[in-house]
Amino acid sequence: MAEYLIKNGFVFDPVQGIDGDKKDIAIKDGKIVEKVGSGAKEIDASGKTVMAGGVDIHSHVAGPKVNVGRIFRPEDKNLAPWDVARGVRRMAGGFSIPTTFRTGYKYAEMGYTTVMEAAMPPFFARHTHEEMRDTPILDQGAYPVFGNNWFVLEYLKNQEIENTAAYIAWLLRMSKGFAIKNVNPGGTEAWSWGLNCTTIHDPVPYFDITPAEIVKGLIEANEYLKLPHCMHVHSNNLGNPGNYETTLDTLKLASGYTAKNDFGRDQVLHHTHIQFHSYGGTSWGSFESKGTEVAEYVNSQKNISCDIGFVTLDETTTMTADGPFEHHLCELNHLKWANVDVELETGSGVVPYVYSPDIFVCGIQWATGLEIALAGKDMMRFHLTTDHPNAGPFTRYPRVMKWLMSTKARDEMFATMKNEDKVRDRTALGGMDRELTLSEIAMMTRAGPARVLGLSHMYGSLTPGLDGDVAVYDYNPDTASDPEAIETAFANAAFLFKQGELIINEGEIVSNGNKRTLWVDVKTNENAQVERDISLKFSKFYTMTKNNYEVSAEHYLANPYVIEIDATQ
Amino acid sequence: MDTVTLTIKEQPPLYLEAEVFNPDALAGKTAQEIADLPLPMGNTVCKVGDYFTVAGKGGATAAETKVVVNGDLAKVKYIGARMSSGEVVINSSTDMYVGAWMTGGKILVKGSVGDFAATAMKGGELVIEGNAGNYLAAAYRGDWRGMQGGRIHVKGNVAADTGFYMMGGEIVIDGDVGEHVMIHADGGKTVIKGNAKSRLGGQMVRGEIYLFGSLELMMPGFQHVGDVELEVEGVKATFAEYIGDVGERHPKSKGQIIYGKLYQKK
Numbered sequence: 001m002a003e004y005l006i007k008n009g010f011v012f013d014p015v016q017g018i019d020g021d022k023k024d025i026a027i028k029d030g031k032i033v034e035k036v037g038s039g040a041k042e043i044d045a046s047g048k049t050v051m052a053g054g055v056d057i058h059s060h061v062a063g064p065k066v067n068v069g070r071i072f073r074p075e076d077k078n079l080a081p082w083d084v085a086r087g088v089r090r091m092a093g094g095f096s097i098p099t100t101f102r103t104g105y106k107y108a109e110m111g112y113t114t115v116m117e118a119a120m121p122p123f124f125a126r127h128t129h130e131e132m133r134d135t136p137i138l139d140q141g142a143y144p145v146f147g148n149n150w151f152v153l154e155y156l157k158n159q160e161i162e163n164t165a166a167y168i169a170w171l172l173r174m175s176k177g178f179a180i181k182n183v184n185p186g187g188t189e190a191w192s193w194g195l196n197c198t199t200i201h202d203p204v205p206y207f208d209i210t211p212a213e214i215v216k217g218l219i220e221a222n223e224y225l226k227l228p229h230c231m232h233v234h235s236n237n238l239g240n241p242g243n244y245e246t247t248l249d250t251l252k253l254a255s256g257y258t259a260k261n262d263f264g265r266d267q268v269l270h271h272t273h274i275q276f277h278s279y280g281g282t283s284w285g286s287f288e289s290k291g292t293e294v295a296e297y298v299n300s301q302k303n304i305s306c307d308i309g310f311v312t313l314d315e316t317t318t319m320t321a322d323g324p325f326e327h328h329l330c331e332l333n334h335l336k337w338a339n340v341d342v343e344l345e346t347g348s349g350v351v352p353y354v355y356s357p358d359i360f361v362c363g364i365q366w367a368t369g370l371e372i373a374l375a376g377k378d379m380m381r382f383h384l385t386t387d388h389p390n391a392g393p394f395t396r397y398p399r400v401m402k403w404l405m406s407t408k409a410r411d412e413m414f415a416t417m418k419n420e421d422k423v424r425d426r427t428a429l430g431g432m433d434r435e436l437t438l439s440e441i442a443m444m445t446r447a448g449p450a451r452v453l454g455l456s457h458m459y460g461s462l463t464p465g466l467d468g469d470v471a472v473y474d475y476n477p478d479t480a481s482d483p484e485a486i487e488t489a490f491a492n493a494a495f496l497f498k499q500g501e502l503i504i505n506e507g508e509i510v511s512n513g514n515k516r517t518l519w520v521d522v523k524t525n526e527n528a529q530v531e532r533d534i535s536l537k538f539s540k541f542y543t544m545t546k547n548n549y550e551v552s553a554e555h556y557l558a559n560p561y562v563i564e565i566d567a568t569q
Numbered sequence: 570m571d572t573v574t575l576t577i578k579e580q581p582p583l584y585l586e587a588e589v590f591n592p593d594a595l596a597g598k599t600a601q602e603i604a605d606l607p608l609p610m611g612n613t614v615c616k617v618g619d620y621f622t623v624a625g626k627g628g629a630t631a632a633e634t635k636v637v638v639n640g641d642l643a644k645v646k647y648i649g650a651r652m653s654s655g656e657v658v659i660n661s662s663t664d665m666y667v668g669a670w671m672t673g674g675k676i677l678v679k680g681s682v683g684d685f686a687a688t689a690m691k692g693g694e695l696v697i698e699g700n701a702g703n704y705l706a707a708a709y710r711g712d713w714r715g716m717q718g719g720r721i722h723v724k725g726n727v728a729a730d731t732g733f734y735m736m737g738g739e740i741v742i743d744g745d746v747g748e749h750v751m752i753h754a755d756g757g758k759t760v761i762k763g764n765a766k767s768r769l770g771g772q773m774v775r776g777e778i779y780l781f782g783s784l785e786l787m788m789p790g791f792q793h794v795g796d797v798e799l800e801v802e803g804v805k806a807t808f809a810e811y812i813g814d815v816g817e818r819h820p821k822s823k824g825q826i827i828y829g830k831l832y833q834k835k
Contacts, residue, residue, distance in 0.1 A: 075712035334818065335713055
């Protein structure tokens with residue numbers, strides 16, 4: 001394999017404490033190394049920024065609800081021009097729900113090399129893996145959803161953590177999943193009864209268990225299994241005025257738990273798209289940001305992390321396993337709505353949404369995300385996401401970086417809003433003059449997510465021995481003064497390496513790489529009860545058999561990469 | 570005002586996507602520059618000069634540019650699409666997407682147009698001396714934003730799905746119209762001087778339809794609420810007034826429920 005030497009770039013690697021020093025980065029045999037031989041191919045990175053490949057901890061890029069979005073929004077294809085096939089690139093299109101090819105190319109152009117699909121219904125895991133297989137370049141993994149799963153609800157109702165864990169280990173193996181996702185715990189099951197859970201104490205109909213018990217039980221099962229990533233939660237009451245109290249209640253459930261794993265992860269709970277969960281007020285009229293309050297609680301607890309879910313003020317497509325929320329959204333904007341119930345496991349909904357800078361609620365949502373990030377202290381635990389495509393397409397990450405790094409850029413956005421005064425009045429953002437550094441951006445976009453995913457031995461840093469994932473951006477931190485340069489540079493990586501292979505050369509994609517699919521195989525003690533329960537439920541309730549349910553790695557996964565764990569006590 | 574005259578010299582094997590045949594794209598350009606502009610056809614991209622002779626030049630701005638297109642344009646799409654000002658004259662019949670997404674200016678078609686003319690039109694004026702196809706002034710596939718402003722006058726007949734998801738603006742049809750007029754509409758006005766078939770105003774939330782001729786079948790979601798004297802397009806007459814579609818969500822304004830309206834001349 002070719003050797004490369006990336007010379008003279010401004011290197012930002014918070015893991016090694018390198019903060020913009022001019023250094024050379026060497027790559028050999030797919031890994032970062034101390035040095036390479038004199039025959040190595042040299043890449044001139046002088047005047048450019050060098051970082052590890054980006055890692056996205058939460059994005060909806062594959063699976064049935066993404067595809068429902070693509071099918072029921074042909075007009076989304078009109079919002080972005082089609083990329084014609086050229087060189088190694090296939091034809092690609094779509095704006096908020098891009099095709100699999102565009103997903104791979106656009107992430108690569110932003111210098112990202114690893115992207116986690118944040119919600120995989122196990123029943124449709126084969127489809128999810130098929131789409132990931134068609135997404136070029138990126139290493140990927142998917143989180144099966146557990147928060148509304150009948151097995152989990154029944155075991156946790158009886159406080160059977162070992163059975164819950166054995167079931168989760170089985171399902172991760174069946175679906176080739178990576179982590180435990182928990183969406184609107186109990187609420188999506190309640191939605192099957194026309195109800196919802198909006199606080200952590202609302203009982204789930206029939207199962208008579210509360211969201212609080214589900215969250216705590218899944219944290220315990222996660223640590224029992226010693227998984228790389230922690231329990232990944234989208235808490236109850238998303239998007240509603242006053243919901244920050246439910247969020248704080250949920251975060252407090254993690255208190256007292258300590259992470260148990262061999263992956264260097266300290267967190268037991270990751271709260272996703274926390275921006276959508278940080279609102280005050282009692283109605284849409286009195287809607288306001290409580291971002292600072294939520295950020296301060298995250299600051300105070302080292303065993304939790306979050307990603308933000310920045311609103312980018314675009315026309316986009318919302319999609320979530322939070323079925324009741326999507327119905328609620330459809331009643332607010334009267335646009336088209338798709339709802340799916342996935343037998344015994346989960347549900348989902350899809351609704352288009354236009355975040356207009358002229359609507360003050362949208363303006364406050366935009367400001368809330370930025371407020372949370374700027375009130376964050378340990379940026380290794382505050383990650384950059386847009387909950388793609390819910391708060392905005394992932395292609396806007398460079399724009400979010402611009403807002404985070406420049407008060408001027410934020411003021412320019414404020415100035416375009418019809419209700420600027422009201423938005424400034426209801427959020428703390430206007431009074432914040434913090435501008436994030438490139439080191440902090442590297443924490444939010446690679447080092448931090450890699451650490452919380454339990455993948456810091458592969459990604460997120462340029463430490464020798466890690467994967468040769470390196471992004472070079474045409475951005476000179478010494479001379480750049482125009483915030484627009486941030487957005488342009490981080491949307492158009494000059495060079496990108498994935499596992500030591502040159503993917504982008506001078507701004508052009510030259511290889512589709514050799515993507516891998518990460519999954520977790522946990523060995524647990526034999527559990528006859530869980531085995532019997534699974535057989536019984538499949539024969540009694542499921543419309544497919546176990547044989548049609550399992551995702552076989554060799555047939556469905558591109559370069560399966562298994563992480564094996566022994567959880568037999 | 571400067572004029573650009575485009576005359577087709579041979580018929581293409583596939584349909585041409587003439588996205589540059591509008592004052593915005595041609596303003597400030599010489600005949601040679603215009604002949605070199607891209608003209609997609611199938612999965613290839615030709616040049617305007619491959620199929621058209623170009624005479625004259627573009628004006629300094631779109632507003633000072635008039636585009637005249639001559640010859641058999643049956644295999645040419647997108648003429649006048651996305652234009653914001655200036656003038657387009659099409660001297661014969663042409664294919665789909667005439668004046669789609671236009672925001673201003675004026676288009677005169679001396680023949681007929683294909684489907685999807687004036688898709689999501691926001692402003693300006695479109696006059697069609699012949700007939701129009703399906704989905705006149707409709708929303709793009711999947712979209713919920715049909716015609717939002719401007720005026721369309723069709724002197725002939727119009728096919729089905731006119732004003733699908735219409736939100737504003739005005740359509741006047743001198744001839745007859747096909748099924749599905751102003752389905753899902755949330756505003757706007759359509760005047761039909763000829764006859765209509767069926768399903769006028771299905772799932773309509775707001776907006777107005779004026780029908781001078783006959784209607785084969787009235788939607789069950791429309792209720793007759795009385796007769797009114799109106800002057801429509803210079804004609805004074807008594808019209809039967811219907812409100813609907815009563816099966817739909819209807820917004821309230823000043824305590825009053827807002828319905829779609831259908832007026833049929835008695």
